[in-house]
Amino acid sequence: MYGSKQSVAMFPDPSQDRFRTVFENSPLGQKIIDPDLVIRQANPAVLAMLGLTHPEELVGHQILEFTHPDYHAHWHDLQERLWKHKMPRFSLETCLVRADGSSF
Numbered sequence: 001m002y003g004s005k006q007s008v009a010m011f012p013d014p015s016q017d018r019f020r021t022v023f024e025n026s027p028l029g030q031k032i033i034d035p036d037l038v039i040r041q042a043n044p045a046v047l048a049m050l051g052l053t054h055p056e057e058l059v060g061h062q063i064l065e066f067t068h069p070d071y072h073a074h075w076h077d078l079q080e081r082l083w084k085h086k087m088p089r090f091s092l093e094t095c096l097v098r099a100d101g102s103s104f
Helices: 005-010 014-025 044-050 069-084
Strands: 031-033 039-042
Antiparallel strands (some): 031 039
16 A cells, blocks of 8 residues: 555655744745745745735735735746746745835
C-alpha cells in the first residue's frame, strides 16, 4: 500500500511538516501565489504587515489587490518569467498597500 492515500495519511512527510513550521512561524511575511497571481497561502506575519486579521482577507485574492499600482507591471513581469519561462527562483522589490491605505 506504499504510496496510497491511506499510507500518506498514516506516514506524513517530515519535510512538509518542517516547511509548514518554518512558513507559519517566520517573522518574514510569506505567501504562496499561483500562476494567476492569486494568493493560496499566507503566514501570520504577512497578515500583520498588511494590517489584516483573518487569512480569508488575503487568501483567494490576487496579490495585485495589495500592490501599489506603480508596481503592478513588476508582478506581471515576474509572472511571465516564473511560469512561462519556468525560472526556478526570483527576487522582487515591490510596494504593498496596507488595509488602512498606507504603503510600504
